Amino acid sequence: MTVSNKNIATDYKNRINRVFEFIDENLDADLSLNTISKIAFFSPYHFHRVFKFITGEAVNQYVTRRRIEKSALDLLHKTITITEIAHKYGFNDVSSLTRAFKKYYGVSPTEFKKQNPNKFSKIRQLQSKNGQTYPDHEKYICTITNLKNWIAMNAKIEIKETPELNVAAITHIGKNGVETAFEKLLRWATPKNLLKDPHAKLGRVFYDSVKVTAPNKVRMSIFLKTNAPFEVDGEVNRLTINKSKCIFGRFEITPNEFEKSWTGLFLWMNENGYKKSVENPFEIYHNDFREHPENKFIVDLYIPIE
Secondary structure, eight states: OOHHHHHHHHHHHHHHHHHHHHHHHTTTSOOOHHHHHHHHTSOHHHHHHHHHHHHSSOHHHHHHHHHHHHHHHHHHHOOOOHHHHHHHTTOSSHHHHHHHHHHHHSSOHHHHHHTOGGGTOOOOOEEOTTSOEEOOHHHHHHHHHHHHHHHHHHOOEEEEEEOOEEEEEEEEESSTTHHHHHHHHHHHHGGGTGGGSTTOEEEEEESSOTTTSOGGGOEEEEEEEOSSOOOOOTTOEEEEEOOEEEEEEEEEEOGGGHHHHHHHHHHHHHHTTOOBOSSOOEEEEOSOGGGSTTOOEEEEEEEEBO
């Protein structure tokens, strides 16, 4: 790829980042191809091709998936009616939501809520169409008990007010290739001496949950938090993590214990009567796990709450 082509590819990705943000902030509104393409400053035809090349999905497929997955998360974590969810995420009525939801997960929203693991209701084995699996009742209760014990031993969980964070970030899609995204951000930051700031920390913001989103489609921002001033360029964009009240836990964990830690933190949230806010969960690292004697991360996990 020539230098000019690299610049073009970077510009396209930055435009798509604006589109991701616009879609998430306007899921109840008109999200037609014509409307969204204006945000990216592309013609509808050209935008459709670029968006599908970068995300692997057509625009309307992506929008529908986001609406359905956000609906599923509300069913998991909020006390809200299905009618309210339908209006909140741009479905014409409950029937429209139900048809789309059942096509994606294989069950209706009502059945999904009934089988919701976080409510401790009796559930049967469920294999959704995007590959998410929920265990049967007895296994589930055993798993929950073990997880609660593990969390109690491995983290002190508390409520914290977090300040606004302005970070340098790179968008990444999919659970694979995350290390490459971190390396890309470090290559950008190193010649700018940003890593010499003693307050510099790496982290991730999560826009999707693997509970409801297929692993190859989860979207995140890999970021660098620093007190040093910086100017963004290339694929690196400026991202604001809003000030909020958060459930906070510090963990010392291996790479394969991240999902367990996040699940445990959300379990703690539900059991203690808190509700997730519209802000996105994030994590901040305090070490390079490769330098740890047991190859463990020392990491803070944050769930913004209402």
